[in-house]
Amino acid sequence: MKINHISRIGIAALLGVAAVACDKDGDVLTIVADDDVTVGTSAEDIVLDYNNLSALALTLNWDENGNLTLSNPAVALPGGVLTNSVEMSLTDDFSNAVATAVEDGKYSCQFTVAQLNSIMSRLGVEGGERAEVFVRIKTTTGKNIAPSYSNTLSLHITPYKIDMSIAYVLDKNQEMTSKTLLSPTENGIYEGFAGVNGWENWYMKDALGVIWGNSATAGTFAVSSLAIDDKIYNFWYPGTAGCYYTIVNTVEMWWSALLIPQLTVAGDINGEMEFDRKANEWKMTVDAQAGTKNITISGTGTLYDMSTGDKDSSINKPVALSGTADNLGYTESASTVAVNVATSGVQVMKLTMVNPLQWAVVFEAESEEPVEPAKPLLYISGHDDAVSGSWHFNNYLRLYNEEEKSYAGGVYFDSKWGYKLYKEAENWDDAWGFGGEGDAFGGNLKFEAKTNIPAPEAGLYILNTSINDLKYEVTAVSTVHYSGLNDDWGKYPMTASETPGVYTAVVEKSAPTPWGVKILINESWDVCFGGGSGVLLYGKDGFDSDNELANGSYLLTVDLLNSTYSYSEVQ
Numbered sequence: 001m002k003i004n005h006i007s008r009i010g011i012a013a014l015l016g017v018a019a020v021a022c023d024k025d026g027d028v029l030t031i032v033a034d035d036d037v038t039v040g041t042s043a044e045d046i047v048l049d050y051n052n053l054s055a056l057a058l059t060l061n062w063d064e065n066g067n068l069t070l071s072n073p074a075v076a077l078p079g080g081v082l083t084n085s086v087e088m089s090l091t092d093d094f095s096n097a098v099a100t101a102v103e104d105g106k107y108s109c110q111f112t113v114a115q116l117n118s119i120m121s122r123l124g125v126e127g128g129e130r131a132e133v134f135v136r137i138k139t140t141t142g143k144n145i146a147p148s149y150s151n152t153l154s155l156h157i158t159p160y161k162i163d164m165s166i167a168y169v170l171d172k173n174q175e176m177t178s179k180t181l182l183s184p185t186e187n188g189i190y191e192g193f194a195g196v197n198g199w200e201n202w203y204m205k206d207a208l209g210v211i212w213g214n215s216a217t218a219g220t221f222a223v224s225s226l227a228i229d230d231k232i233y234n235f236w237y238p239g240t241a242g243c244y245y246t247i248v249n250t251v252e253m254w255w256s257a258l259l260i261p262q263l264t265v266a267g268d269i270n271g272e273m274e275f276d277r278k279a280n281e282w283k284m285t286v287d288a289q290a291g292t293k294n295i296t297i298s299g300t301g302t303l304y305d306m307s308t309g310d311k312d313s314s315i316n317k318p319v320a321l322s323g324t325a326d327n328l329g330y331t332e333s334a335s336t337v338a339v340n341v342a343t344s345g346v347q348v349m350k351l352t353m354v355n356p357l358q359w360a361v362v363f364e365a366e367s368e369e370p371v372e373p374a375k376p377l378l379y380i381s382g383h384d385d386a387v388s389g390s391w392h393f394n395n396y397l398r399l400y401n402e403e404e405k406s407y408a409g410g411v412y413f414d415s416k417w418g419y420k421l422y423k424e425a426e427n428w429d430d431a432w433g434f435g436g437e438g439d440a441f442g443g444n445l446k447f448e449a450k451t452n453i454p455a456p457e458a459g460l461y462i463l464n465t466s467i468n469d470l471k472y473e474v475t476a477v478s479t480v481h482y483s484g485l486n487d488d489w490g491k492y493p494m495t496a497s498e499t500p501g502v503y504t505a506v507v508e509k510s511a512p513t514p515w516g517v518k519i520l521i522n523e524s525w526d527v528c529f530g531g532g533s534g535v536l537l538y539g540k541d542g543f544d545s546d547n548e549l550a551n552g553s554y555l556l557t558v559d560l561l562n563s564t565y566s567y568s569e570v571q
Helices: 113-122
Strands: 007-010 019-021 028-033 045-047 056-061 068-070 083-089 098-102 108-112 131-140 153-158 166-170 176-182 189-196 201-205 211-215 223-225 242-249 254-260 263-267 271-276 281-288 291-304 316-324 327-331 337-341 345-355 358-364 377-381 395-401 406-413 420-422 431-439 442-447 459-466 471-476 480-483 502-509 518-521 524-532 535-538 552-559 564-569
Touching: 056 113, 098 108, 098 113, 108 113, 176 201, 254 316, 271 345, 281 358, 316 337, 337 358, 377 406, 395 459, 395 535, 406 535, 480 502, 480 552, 535 564
Parallel strands: 007 056, 045 153
Antiparallel strands: 019 028, 028 068, 056 108, 083 098, 083 131, 131 153, 166 176, 166 201, 176 189, 189 242, 201 211, 211 223, 242 254, 254 291, 263 271, 263 291, 271 281, 281 345, 291 316, 291 337, 316 327, 327 358, 345 358, 377 395, 377 420, 395 406, 406 459, 420 431, 431 442, 442 471, 459 471, 480 518, 502 552, 518 524, 524 535, 552 564
């Protein structure tokens, strides 16, 4: 890393005088600032290096000479009165400054190479360009009081070039995933194929560290970030799981999802390809002779965007893959692609992901490994031995994602020793226990583990598990609401009964309910149940038969422990 100097700067804010009200009648206390302190530095140039992103590039220090005091020493200064931020600008009038907040009570601020480079990019400085940067401390002493500023320091900083061609897909908790989207021309428009679950939630993080999500005010498929708005939601895909060609346009502030349900292969090889979401591959079994084959790959996709919303879309678009066998990209019209079949016989033709914008055609032998189908129930035992006095198989979680072998449901925990998850009732051998990482609210599973999964304190919870990913997640149940009746998506409370896990509400069916009712845990759209035929299923669409109910009053009953729901007429 080449940094000519690591700057250590002494800065004190220029603090004004302001009045602060006192609880004691008749008293007006004045805030008094100490002497000003000027900025000083020995640094002249800072050159940032991409290969040392976490290294310290700049440290700013200012002492307490600018601390505030009150005219009455017996009265303490209210907390949060004094706030500081570091401002950086390319002009000494700070008309387009980038501000960095400083934690209350701190008198220094450090920037790593990556952080300082991000600020330079936000200021509009190109990589490799040496720029003069003006720095000052902005100090505020409360609302409705004009801020004060330190004297201005001048530095020269040369940033490295940021690769804006890549953006990272984050999960609903804003944690990194393995998925990316690409912007080959670095124009702020990111694209790529993605295999996703129905209603999958996600965010996007660009190379500057800006996190993008759905606008909280402009509607579905509108893009925003916290750098623009005070609040954003996660992006979410429509309810159909599968392969989507995704575009996130951070310039025009919209995104779209093109669902590709099927691809047709024609030419020297013919057939229909199916998408394996977990492997992120398209597959088709073929019986082909060795040699070069000329094929086309095409289909019809359904587009979801700002004009359609996330429900029913009538916008159909042609989908095709064109290019070469090892570099296929999305187009709307198919061109002939030459592929090489190395051996004759029955084999699997695959489209495998090279990067988010490219697929490659490969031919592989059929797998002989049997795939065990997911069982509809996953049994839980040990969760209530403090109440029942024994381990039993009376409670279970329901399968809601066959591909991931994911199960979820309500559980009443009151456990002495923790619990395990079982493949079958009365089969004590095939069980998943604690994988060694985590706690009572989430962690790793391990098949045939000797250690039990730690249980939370006694109470009602939602337990969500993935057998394929060997993960578990536990959410305490505080409230239960219903939503969607009469196509009204407000959140309406349900009442807990004397039976643990059972909630009821008297509801009035008075209008069409095209999307069915959903049950929200703690008013969250991320922890919710849909389903059908009286069965609750985690994360699914609203109940499938609600629209068929005649208008009238009903008692809606939800049993989280048994994963059921029912309507009964109220006379």
